[in-house]
Amino acid sequence: MSGPSTYTPKSGFEKWIDQRLPLPRLMHDTMQTFPTPRNLNIWYTFGGILTFCLGVQILTGIVLAMHYVANAGLAFDSVEAIMRDVNYGWLIRYIHSNGASMFFLAVYIHMFRGLYYGSYKAPRELIWIIGVLIYLLMMATAFFGYVLPWGQMSFWGATVITNLFSAIPVIGSHIATWLWGDFAVGDATLNRFFSLHYLLPFIIAGVVGLHIWALHVPGNNNPLGIDVKSPQDTVPFHPYYTVKDAFYLCLFVVVFAAFVFYAPNFFGNPDNYQQANPLVTPPDIVPEWYLLPFYAMLRSIPNKLMGVIVMGGAIVTLFFLPWLDTSRVRSCRFRPLMKQFFWAFAVACVILGYCGAQSVDASVAGVPLLWVARLATLYYFLFFWILMPIIGLIETPKKLPASIAQSVLGDTAAAAAE
């Protein structure tokens, strides 16, 4: 993809293929010899882990679709049949439902990694933007999937989320009706959500291809945030990072399996084991954990339209990130001021998530959580739109190392390697 290809076909057959469809050349250049910074740490293994997650969701999802019935009268029972009657159905469904949580866990680590090491900065803006697009597609897919079991949380989650569109002036209620295919969430809604839930993962796979393609043009960023300057700064992707990625993937799968086998409903909501009832809203509607921060933002604004705008704005903001950060230094390792505000931002996101999980009128130690959520929402926007541009201008970064090799190997060894 980038730089001259180092592939040489060995056999006559490989030559024949190479002249017609150079797929082996592509694989060789991107997954074998691809020069990768030698200092990538554990946080850089999550790209591979995320690819694994997408594969697991697609595989288990295709199998589940063989047994699931997308009909408002039958969906709930068909999911119970998968749990009780289908051979290993319980396992496949628990992998799929916990897999969604694992997918988001990994994507949040991946995004915060990019944020900390400045991986969104030139020349990697498009990698970040495509990544945010994947994140949006993931949220849509997860939302559609959560509706399918047709439990109480499925139904009322779908009602609340689709009603967000009704906040749009004039045409809002028509959009909601168009999304439902009825005057309320019902059978028509369930069917189209199933169709889209099956489609979107393959769109995600395509966009992931663009994400990786864009990554292979400038190559990986690294924890130092400095450019690769010489071959000493890199190692070939295989075997160095194939082995490292595989090792951490194994650890990740251990955590994944722990949830699937020992706490399969840890992320779930017991209300969703009750069939959807359009006449009774559960006392506390809570989205899945990975959407809680945005839900807290929505609830903290006492106006319908503004709440929806703020929630949407929180995600739209991410698209502008590459131009909001004015610093010339990428990595927070060398940004003493930014580092502190970064961690405050991470804490604000966790606080928002906590507030989103509590009821609207809850308070902790006499402090109403509504106001805590409002402050955290304010900080979220302050961080991106005010603090980030200003800090980049006023901060004095620490001295950057001369090269990756010098930083990793020390001055003498780097010189000897020259």
Place this chain on the structure above:
Amino acid sequence: MAAVGAAAAAWPFIDQMNPSAAALALSTVEVDLSPVAAGQQIVVKWRGHPLFIRHRTPAEIDSAKKVDVATLPDPLARNANKPDSAPAADEDRVIKPEWLVLIGVCTHLGCTPTGFEGDYGGWLCHCHGSQYDTSGRIRKGPAPENLAVPPYAFLTDTRVKVG
């Protein structure tokens, strides 16, 4: 021309998402009110939505009437049986003062509010904390509009037809 053709070709694929003929077939429901005592509320299903029919006590009617319409977040009646411009006075929310008929869908994000809760004795929506009074009017919280009143008519003194 090409754009017009493309739009014409796209329209069936967009419009198929709208409610089908079956969903559009307006349904009506008839409800016998005689078992509902003053101070009680029943919930019936109408067009997929819950319908609240509340037999209000004189005290509840009084408290709803006392409110100054100018102080309400939504000053309109939202009553399908009245003109769109009707004010949100209690008289314009009902046909007979003791019977309050409402679509039980919170105007915020569509949850079903719980009756006889909240600061105003009407409904409280547990999803995001919207509170309605004994006339079903929004008083506090994020919901923008009063609970909607469906088209309905009394067939007899104790029988109502909705839709």
